Amino acid sequence: MKKTGFILFAIFFLVGTASEGITGEGVAIQRVITNTRSELGQLASSSKARKITELMKKFDTQYETWSNSCGGGENFDPENVSDACKSMASQMRETGILLYGSLSDYLPDVAARYEQGAGSANRIINKKAVGRIPGGKI
Secondary structure: OHHHHHHHHHHHHHHHHHHHHHHHHHHHHHHHHHHHHHHHHHHHOOHHHHHHHHHHHHHHHHHHHHHHHHOOHHHOOOOOOOHHHHHHHHHHHHHHHHHHHHHHHHHHHHHHHHHHHHHHHHHHHHHHHOOEEOOEEO
């Protein structure tokens, strides 16, 4: 009877320890996901993101004005463009340059947040894989 009790205790202990490790790993991965989302949210509300949003709105307004005034789309005749339409196109080009410049500053920050999260997740996964080979433990 004592042997059976010990065996049952050992089984419950091993199962509990294994599930605790799996649960701990899941919690750690969830923490990485939450932290990455939080950092991306902070970045999305940053002054860089606001500047990009403002430039995109400005560009959209400029394009709509140009399109309505200069026969944009199918009706546009590049051979017969007024000075006003050339000026509007120049303004759109300047706004586009500012927009792409802002994006070139912003997108590496987004990539860095994702890379940081991926690195943290890989460290968690690699901890579990240490000492294992395909097909079983070393």
